[in-house]
Amino acid sequence: MNASLAEHYREILVGVGENPEREGLLDTPKRAAKAMQYLCNGYTMSLEELINGALFESQNDEMVIVRDIELYSLCEHHMLPFIGKAHVAYIPTGRVLGLSKVARVVDMFARRLQIQENLTKQIADAIQHITDAAGVAVVIEAKHMCMMMRGVEKQNSVMTSSVMLGAFRESSATRHEFLQLIGRLG
Template identity: 85%
Template sequence: MSQELSTHYQHILVGLGENPQREGLLDTPKRAAKAMQYLCNGYHKSLDEVVNGALFESDNDEMVIVRDIELYSLCEHHLLPFIGKAHVAYIPTGKVLGLSKVARIVDMFARRLQIQENLTKQIADAIQQVTQAAGVAVVVEAQHMCMMMRGVEKQNSVMTSSVMLGAFRESCNTRHEFLTLIGRSK
């Protein structure tokens, strides 16, 4: 754990008017530093490390979808959480990605300071890079604490972002099938 990060949290407590020496706050700087390092551990992972060779030969050329992958990230503007789920699809061209690797790719990018729009694109680009798929689609839905706890204080707002690559961008039918299968098309 970074002593420097812990020291910064101690300064934040003082700046807020708190006494970091009071009983309830004695270990807070260390705990906060450790939590922040965990919440941002995506900076210390690479796509190659996350995929770890889990790409398998397959003659399947039909859509593969992993729905409802929960994600937890931090807004890069306020350092407040946004929490939601990702839906990821791709159309294989000779290789399929190990199922857990899709979720690990989502986590790798979510565990960085982010904005949801970039997160969605990073996931799609990574899946495309790894699989060389005919198309990739990603939809992320999340609630943002920066909008719920402060500012406009809108408790029920959900942000949806999407990125469509290849066949999902070029074919309305392919895109519609994906959106129907994840329950987002009426």
């Protein structure tokens, strides 16, 4: 636990009018610092260490999709959570990525201060870099607490962002197949 970070949380408590010495808040600065370090642990990860050689030869050249990968991130503007799911697809060119690694790539980038648009692109670019796929597609759907708890307070709003690379960008049929398979086309 970072003592300096805990001290900042203590000052936040004072700043909002709380007494950090009251019983319920005595350990809150330490707990909050520890939680923030966990929520931002993506900064301590590298793509190479994360993948750890989990690329496997394969003759498959058809679309691979991992749907409904839950994600939790923090908005870089308000440091409030956004919560949602990612759908990731790629078209292999001789190598496939270990299944759990797709979810780990999502987590690595989600566990940083983010905006959803950048998160979507970072995931797509990383999968492209790792696999050298013929194409990569990422769609993220998320609810943003900064929009739900404050500001306009729209409780049912969902933001959708997408990035299409290679064959997914170039071929409307490939893009359509992906969107149909993740249930985003009727």
